[in-house]
Structures are given as C-alpha cells and as structure tokens.
Amino acid sequence: MSDSFDAMDAEFDTVAAWTAEVVAGLALPDRIPAGCRGSGSPGALHWLLDHLQPQAQETFLDCGGGIGGPAAFAARETGVRPLLTDPERGACKAARSLFGLAALQAGSQLPIATGAIGAGWSLGVLCTVDDQPAYLAEIRRVLRPEARFGMIVYCAAHSGDLRLEPPEGNAFPTVEALERLLAEASLRVLSSGWTDHFAAFPANWEDVMATVQAELECHHRDDPRWKTAEEQSSKMGALLGAGEVRGKMLVLRPV
Numbered sequence: 205m206s207d208s209f210d211a212m213d214a215e216f217d218t219v220a221a222w223t224a225e226v227v228a229g230l231a232l233p234d235r236i237p238a239g240c241r242g243s244g245s246p247g248a249l250h251w252l253l254d255h256l257q258p259q260a261q262e263t264f265l266d267c268g269g270g271i272g273g274p275a276a277f278a279a280r281e282t283g284v285r286p287l288l289t290d291p292e293r294g295a296c297k298a299a300r301s302l303f304g305l306a307a308l309q310a311g312s313q314l315p316i317a318t319g320a321i322g323a324g325w326s327l328g329v330l331c332t333v334d335d336q337p338a339y340l341a342e343i344r345r346v347l348r349p350e351a352r353f354g355m356i357v358y359c360a361a362h363s364g365d366l367r368l369e370p371p372e373g374n375a376f377p378t379v380e381a382l383e384r385l386l387a388e389a390s391l392r393v394l395s396s397g398w399t400d401h402f403a404a405f406p407a408n409w410e411d412v413m414a415t416v417q418a419e420l421e422c423h424h425r426d427d428p429r430w431k432t433a434e435e436q437s438s439k440m441g442a443l444l445g446a447g448e449v450r451g452k453m454l455v456l457r458p459v
C-alpha cells in the first residue's frame with residue numbers, strides 16, 4: 205500500500221466514517237453541509253442542477269459521491285432519486301446512514317448497465333482517480349444517449365509543477381488536458397463555468413461545517429489519520445487560495 209493511498213484512505217474512508225458518527229450525535233439544523241466534501245458551494249450545485257434539469261423521481265448517479273451531501277442536496281432540490289457510488293466503504297456507509305441514500309461501493313468499474321443513466325454528476329473526483337481516461341470512459345458507458353452529466357473538476361492553472369505541494373494521490377489536469385480527456389471519452393461540453401464565481405458558503409452552511417469540524421477535532425485530534433486528512437485538505441485549500449488550482453464546472457452529454 206503506498207503512502208498516497210494511505211492519505212486518501214484516511215481522508216475518504218476513515219474520516220468519512222467518523223463524520224457519520226459525529227453528525228448522528230449532533231442535533232444539526234441541516235446535515236447536508238456536513239456531507240459535502242469537495243463539491244463547492246450551494247451556488248455551484250444549483251448552477252449544475254439548473255443546467256442538468258433532472259426529472260423528479262429520475263435515478264441520479266453521483267459517481268464518487270463521498271458521504272452523500274451533494275446527492276442529498278440534489279434530491280431535496282429536484283426530487284431525484286440518487287444512486288451514489290464510491291470506492292470507500294466508510295463513505296458508502298456514511299451516505300446510507302446520514303441521508304438514507306442508495307450507495308454502491310465501486311470505483312472506476314460501475315455495477316450499472318450500459319446506457320442506464322439519464323442524469324448525474326461527479327464532483328471533485330477526477331483529480332483523485334488513478335486512471336482518469338478509464339474513469340471517464342466508464343461514466344460515458346453508463347449514460348443514455350440523451351443524458352446530461354455534471355462535473356466539477358479541479359484544474360491546474362498551468363502546466364508543469366504546481367508552486368505548492370498538492371495533496372497526496374491527486375493529479376490536476378490543465379483545462380486543455382481536461383478537454384482532451386473529455387473528447388477522448390466521447391463526452392461533449394454543453395456548458396461550463398468556474399466554482400469561484402459563486403460566493404463560498406452561506407453562514408448557515410459555515411455554522412454546520414464548523415460545528416462538525418470542532419467535534420471531529422475533539423474526538424480524533426491525536427489520531428495520525430486525522431492529521432493526515434487535515435494535511436490533505438489544507439494543501440487543497442492552499443492550492444485553491446493561491447489560484448494554482450480552480451474548480452471547473454461542466455455540463456456534458458455523450459456523443
């Protein structure tokens with residue numbers, strides 16, 4: 205097992221499970237802000253949903269859905285029925301227990317029939333995936349011909365080395381490299397934008413996130429896995445703050 209796998213495991217499996225435990229014990233006004241890990245602000249999620257226009261009761265795939273905040277948000281705002289996939293057991297368990305979501309433990313091979321999905325998204329996932337072309341090809345495989353699929357992809361602002369250390373296990377394509385990857389996967393861009401064009405988080409989201417963070421710190425601050433996960437997320441925050449990496453929002457359709 206490589207160090208980079210350990211770091212991702214700490215962040216996306218162990219801390220996911222801890223978050224589910226902590227949230228279950230708190231009387232939060234809304235769990236969704238605690239369940240969004242990498243998906244940008246509610247403004248970005250609304251932008252995606254407005255462009256995707258999913259139908260109420262339609263199956264909505266959230267690929268790499270983490271602990272389920274974005275999928276629960278999509279269900280609440282549009283009435284879709286989310287189907288979440290994530291390779292991490294802790295994330296899938298958290299999505300089920302926190303939001304009652306259907307969650308399949310799966311990575312870049314989806315246990316979903318070819319052409320079965322009409323709408324969905326994958327948020328903040330591509331940079332964490334080992335084989336990015338295979339991941340996009342698999343998403344393309346499960347989409348219906350008329351499907352719409354949203355993504356948030358964290359892109360490097362320039363080619364070559366980033367000026368700050370990236371989180372372990374992450375690889376950020378430039379916008380040009382992303383365009384090539386999407387074209388090679390037969391996915392066409394219908395609309396795009398940047399997550400930083402939206403205000404970050406409303407105060408009520410910030411409050412929930414801060415409450416959960418404080419509780420997690422209180423329980424786990426001495427655990428090396430917590431420290432590793434925190435380092436991962438602060439490296440990501442520094443990259444975004446410095447403009448070295450930006451979140452690109454995309455609405456795609458198969459070609």
Ligand SMILES: C[S@@+](CC[C@H](N)C(=O)[O-])C[C@H]1O[C@@H](n2cnc3c(N)ncnc32)[C@H](O)[C@@H]1O
Nearest residue numbers: 216240241242243268269270311312327328329
């Ligand atoms: C930054 S988190 C984003 C989680 C969620 N989309 C959100 O916005 O809250 C990245 C997620 O991608 C998952 N992931 C990593 N490799 C993957 C793969 N090959 N296929 C699907 N998901 C993957 C991780 O387990 C993790 O939950």
